[in-house]
Amino acid sequence: MSLTENAIPLLEYDTDPGAVIPPSYEHPSLRLPKKAVFAFLGEAVDRYARAHGAVVVDEVVTISKRHPVYVLTVEGQEVCLVEAPLGAPAAAIILDAMLAHGVQEVISSGSCGVLVEMEENVFLVPTRALRDEGTSYHYLPPSRFVDISAPARRAVEETLRVHGLPYTEAVAWTTDGFYRETAEKVSRRKREGCTVVEMESAALAAVAQMRGAVWGTLLYTADTLADLDHYDDRGWGMGSVDRALALAVEAVLRI
Secondary structure (H helix, E strand, O other): OOEOOOOOHHHOOEOOOOOOOOOOOOOOOOOOOOEEEEEOOOHHHHHHHHHOOOEEEEEEEOOOOEEEEEEEEEOOEEEEEEEOOOOHHHHHHHHHHHHHOOOOEEEEEEEEEEOOOOOOOOEEEEEEEEEEOOHHHHOOOOOOEEEOOHHHHHHHHHHHHHOOOOEEEEEEEEEOOHHHOOHHHHHHHHHOOOOEEEOOHHHHHHHHHHHOOEEEEEEEEEEEOOOOOOOEOOOOOHHHHHHHHHHHHHHHHOO
Protein backbone atom coordinates (compact mmCIF):
# COMPACT_ATOMS: atom_id res chain seq x y z
CA MET A 1 0.00 0.00 0.00
CA SER A 2 1.49 3.36 -1.05
CA LEU A 3 -0.76 5.53 1.12
CA THR A 4 0.15 6.29 4.73
CA GLU A 5 -3.11 6.62 6.63
CA ASN A 6 -3.57 9.41 9.14
CA ALA A 7 -6.39 10.96 11.17
CA ILE A 8 -5.57 14.23 9.37
CA PRO A 9 -6.30 13.78 5.64
CA LEU A 10 -3.65 16.27 4.56
CA LEU A 11 -0.98 14.10 6.20
CA GLU A 12 -1.92 10.97 4.24
CA TYR A 13 1.00 11.07 1.83
CA ASP A 14 0.88 8.66 -1.12
CA THR A 15 4.26 7.59 -2.54
CA ASP A 16 2.69 6.52 -5.86
CA PRO A 17 3.95 9.06 -8.46
CA GLY A 18 1.04 8.26 -10.77
CA ALA A 19 -2.51 9.58 -10.54
CA VAL A 20 -5.94 9.03 -12.06
CA ILE A 21 -5.50 12.32 -13.96
CA PRO A 22 -1.91 12.60 -15.26
CA PRO A 23 -0.50 16.13 -15.69
CA SER A 24 0.00 15.53 -19.43
CA TYR A 25 -3.54 14.37 -20.15
CA GLU A 26 -4.73 17.40 -22.16
CA HIS A 27 -1.91 17.59 -24.71
CA PRO A 28 0.08 14.32 -24.53
CA SER A 29 2.18 15.08 -27.63
CA LEU A 30 3.31 18.59 -26.58
CA ARG A 31 7.06 18.96 -25.99
CA LEU A 32 8.46 22.03 -24.26
CA PRO A 33 12.04 23.26 -23.86
CA LYS A 34 14.16 22.07 -20.95
CA LYS A 35 14.36 25.55 -19.43
CA ALA A 36 11.40 27.66 -18.31
CA VAL A 37 10.45 30.82 -16.46
CA PHE A 38 7.22 30.56 -14.48
CA ALA A 39 6.60 34.11 -13.31
CA PHE A 40 4.09 35.64 -10.89
CA LEU A 41 4.36 38.93 -12.75
CA GLY A 42 1.01 39.40 -14.49
CA GLU A 43 0.93 41.35 -17.73
CA ALA A 44 4.70 41.79 -17.71
CA VAL A 45 4.94 38.22 -19.03
CA ASP A 46 2.89 39.03 -22.14
CA ARG A 47 4.82 42.27 -22.68
CA TYR A 48 8.13 40.48 -22.48
CA ALA A 49 6.94 37.74 -24.83
CA ARG A 50 5.79 40.23 -27.45
CA ALA A 51 8.98 42.29 -27.18
CA HIS A 52 11.20 39.24 -27.66
CA GLY A 53 9.36 37.51 -30.50
CA ALA A 54 8.01 34.62 -28.45
CA VAL A 55 5.73 32.07 -30.10
CA VAL A 56 2.59 30.71 -28.44
CA VAL A 57 2.82 26.92 -28.58
CA ASP A 58 -0.12 26.10 -26.32
CA GLU A 59 -2.28 27.58 -23.58
CA VAL A 60 -3.37 26.50 -20.15
CA VAL A 61 -7.09 27.01 -19.75
CA THR A 62 -8.40 27.49 -16.22
CA ILE A 63 -11.90 28.38 -15.12
CA SER A 64 -10.92 32.06 -14.81
CA LYS A 65 -8.15 32.69 -17.32
CA ARG A 66 -6.18 31.42 -20.30
CA HIS A 67 -2.41 31.30 -19.79
CA PRO A 68 -0.43 31.33 -23.05
CA VAL A 69 2.57 29.01 -23.13
CA TYR A 70 5.34 30.94 -24.88
CA VAL A 71 8.61 29.72 -26.32
CA LEU A 72 11.38 32.17 -27.14
CA THR A 73 15.05 31.93 -28.02
CA VAL A 74 17.52 33.62 -25.68
CA GLU A 75 21.27 33.46 -26.35
CA GLY A 76 20.71 30.51 -28.65
CA GLN A 77 18.65 28.53 -26.14
CA GLU A 78 14.93 27.89 -26.18
CA VAL A 79 13.08 29.01 -23.05
CA CYS A 80 9.46 28.36 -22.12
CA LEU A 81 7.70 31.35 -20.52
CA VAL A 82 4.40 31.11 -18.65
CA GLU A 83 2.55 33.51 -16.35
CA ALA A 84 1.96 31.90 -12.96
CA PRO A 85 -1.39 32.28 -11.17
CA LEU A 86 -1.82 33.36 -7.57
CA GLY A 87 -1.92 30.59 -4.97
CA ALA A 88 -0.24 27.23 -4.50
CA PRO A 89 -2.92 24.88 -5.91
CA ALA A 90 -3.33 26.66 -9.26
CA ALA A 91 0.39 27.31 -9.64
CA ALA A 92 1.28 23.69 -8.87
CA ILE A 93 -1.15 22.40 -11.49
CA ILE A 94 0.51 24.44 -14.21
CA LEU A 95 4.06 23.69 -13.09
CA ASP A 96 3.34 19.96 -12.91
CA ALA A 97 1.97 20.07 -16.46
CA MET A 98 5.04 21.98 -17.68
CA LEU A 99 7.32 19.34 -16.19
CA ALA A 100 5.26 16.56 -17.74
CA HIS A 101 5.83 18.12 -21.16
CA GLY A 102 9.61 18.28 -20.95
CA VAL A 103 10.56 21.23 -18.73
CA GLN A 104 13.32 20.30 -16.27
CA GLU A 105 14.78 23.58 -15.01
CA VAL A 106 12.58 26.44 -13.80
CA ILE A 107 13.04 29.87 -12.29
CA SER A 108 10.05 31.72 -10.87
CA SER A 109 9.84 35.33 -9.78
CA GLY A 110 7.32 37.39 -7.87
CA SER A 111 6.64 39.58 -4.87
CA CYS A 112 6.58 38.78 -1.17
CA GLY A 113 5.58 40.44 2.06
CA VAL A 114 8.25 41.12 4.65
CA LEU A 115 8.04 40.08 8.28
CA VAL A 116 11.03 42.14 9.39
CA GLU A 117 12.14 45.69 8.68
CA MET A 118 13.17 45.73 5.02
CA GLU A 119 12.87 48.28 2.26
CA GLU A 120 10.50 47.80 -0.66
CA ASN A 121 11.90 46.50 -3.98
CA VAL A 122 14.76 44.51 -2.44
CA PHE A 123 15.69 41.27 -4.20
CA LEU A 124 15.68 38.07 -2.16
CA VAL A 125 16.73 34.48 -2.85
CA PRO A 126 14.79 31.96 -0.71
CA THR A 127 16.77 28.96 0.53
CA ARG A 128 13.80 27.05 1.94
CA ALA A 129 10.10 27.51 2.62
CA LEU A 130 7.88 26.74 5.60
CA ARG A 131 4.99 24.53 4.45
CA ASP A 132 1.94 26.33 5.86
CA GLU A 133 -0.18 25.48 2.80
CA GLY A 134 -1.84 22.32 1.55
CA THR A 135 -0.50 21.57 -1.89
CA SER A 136 3.05 20.54 -0.98
CA TYR A 137 1.72 17.68 1.18
CA HIS A 138 0.43 15.94 -1.93
CA TYR A 139 3.95 15.92 -3.41
CA LEU A 140 6.28 15.27 -0.45
CA PRO A 141 5.95 13.54 2.93
CA PRO A 142 5.00 15.84 5.80
CA SER A 143 7.76 18.09 7.13
CA ARG A 144 7.91 21.63 8.42
CA PHE A 145 10.20 23.02 5.71
CA VAL A 146 11.14 22.19 2.14
CA ASP A 147 14.53 23.11 0.74
CA ILE A 148 14.85 25.03 -2.52
CA SER A 149 17.22 23.70 -5.18
CA ALA A 150 20.83 24.75 -4.63
CA PRO A 151 21.68 24.89 -8.38
CA ALA A 152 18.70 27.19 -8.95
CA ARG A 153 19.70 29.42 -6.04
CA ARG A 154 23.24 29.68 -7.33
CA ALA A 155 21.99 30.63 -10.79
CA VAL A 156 19.81 33.42 -9.38
CA GLU A 157 22.53 34.72 -7.08
CA GLU A 158 25.14 34.73 -9.85
CA THR A 159 22.76 36.70 -12.07
CA LEU A 160 22.22 39.31 -9.36
CA ARG A 161 25.97 39.59 -8.74
CA VAL A 162 26.69 40.06 -12.45
CA HIS A 163 24.35 43.06 -12.44
CA GLY A 164 25.74 44.42 -9.20
CA LEU A 165 22.39 44.08 -7.49
CA PRO A 166 22.36 43.58 -3.72
CA TYR A 167 20.29 40.69 -2.42
CA THR A 168 19.63 38.71 0.73
CA GLU A 169 18.97 35.02 1.20
CA ALA A 170 15.68 34.36 2.97
CA VAL A 171 13.44 31.72 4.50
CA ALA A 172 9.92 32.04 3.11
CA TRP A 173 6.67 31.36 4.93
CA THR A 174 4.25 29.91 2.38
CA THR A 175 0.62 30.26 3.39
CA ASP A 176 -2.79 29.78 1.82
CA GLY A 177 -4.44 32.23 4.20
CA PHE A 178 -3.71 35.81 3.15
CA TYR A 179 -6.29 37.11 5.63
CA ARG A 180 -5.19 34.66 8.35
CA GLU A 181 -1.68 36.00 8.87
CA THR A 182 -2.44 36.69 12.51
CA ALA A 183 -0.13 38.55 14.86
CA GLU A 184 0.67 35.37 16.76
CA LYS A 185 1.43 33.46 13.56
CA VAL A 186 3.67 36.23 12.26
CA SER A 187 5.58 36.25 15.54
CA ARG A 188 5.92 32.45 15.51
CA ARG A 189 7.18 32.39 11.93
CA LYS A 190 9.76 35.05 12.73
CA ARG A 191 11.02 32.97 15.65
CA GLU A 192 11.43 30.07 13.21
CA GLY A 193 13.63 32.18 10.97
CA CYS A 194 11.13 33.27 8.32
CA THR A 195 11.70 36.79 7.04
CA VAL A 196 9.16 36.90 4.19
CA VAL A 197 5.70 35.55 3.43
CA GLU A 198 4.21 34.47 0.10
CA MET A 199 1.79 31.86 -1.23
CA GLU A 200 3.51 29.40 -3.58
CA SER A 201 7.18 28.61 -2.91
CA ALA A 202 6.75 25.55 -0.70
CA ALA A 203 4.34 23.97 -3.16
CA LEU A 204 6.45 24.60 -6.26
CA ALA A 205 9.60 23.37 -4.54
CA ALA A 206 7.74 20.20 -3.57
CA VAL A 207 6.39 19.62 -7.09
CA ALA A 208 9.88 19.98 -8.54
CA GLN A 209 11.47 17.67 -5.98
CA MET A 210 8.92 14.93 -6.51
CA ARG A 211 9.27 15.16 -10.30
CA GLY A 212 13.08 15.29 -10.22
CA ALA A 213 13.26 18.82 -11.61
CA VAL A 214 15.16 21.95 -10.58
CA TRP A 215 13.14 24.92 -9.33
CA GLY A 216 14.12 28.17 -7.66
CA THR A 217 12.76 31.67 -7.31
CA LEU A 218 13.75 35.32 -7.22
CA LEU A 219 11.54 37.38 -4.93
CA TYR A 220 11.30 41.12 -4.42
CA THR A 221 9.89 42.83 -1.36
CA ALA A 222 6.44 44.39 -1.55
CA ASP A 223 4.12 44.91 1.45
CA THR A 224 5.28 44.81 5.05
CA LEU A 225 3.96 43.05 8.17
CA ALA A 226 6.94 44.11 10.28
CA ASP A 227 4.76 46.42 12.40
CA LEU A 228 1.97 44.21 13.70
CA ASP A 229 -0.15 47.23 14.54
CA HIS A 230 0.17 49.03 11.20
CA TYR A 231 0.09 46.89 8.07
CA ASP A 232 1.40 48.72 4.99
CA ASP A 233 0.98 47.47 1.42
CA ARG A 234 3.41 50.20 0.27
CA GLY A 235 3.54 50.06 -3.54
CA TRP A 236 3.32 46.25 -3.82
CA GLY A 237 6.86 46.27 -5.22
CA MET A 238 5.64 47.31 -8.65
CA GLY A 239 8.93 49.01 -9.42
CA SER A 240 10.62 45.60 -9.65
CA VAL A 241 8.24 43.71 -11.94
CA ASP A 242 9.89 44.09 -15.35
CA ARG A 243 13.42 43.80 -14.03
CA ALA A 244 12.55 40.68 -12.04
CA LEU A 245 11.29 38.98 -15.18
CA ALA A 246 14.40 39.83 -17.20
CA LEU A 247 16.60 38.57 -14.36
CA ALA A 248 14.62 35.32 -14.13
CA VAL A 249 15.11 34.66 -17.84
CA GLU A 250 18.83 35.30 -17.50
CA ALA A 251 19.07 33.12 -14.38
CA VAL A 252 17.47 30.05 -15.93
CA LEU A 253 20.17 30.07 -18.61
CA ARG A 254 22.78 29.74 -15.85
CA ILE A 255 21.43 26.49 -14.38
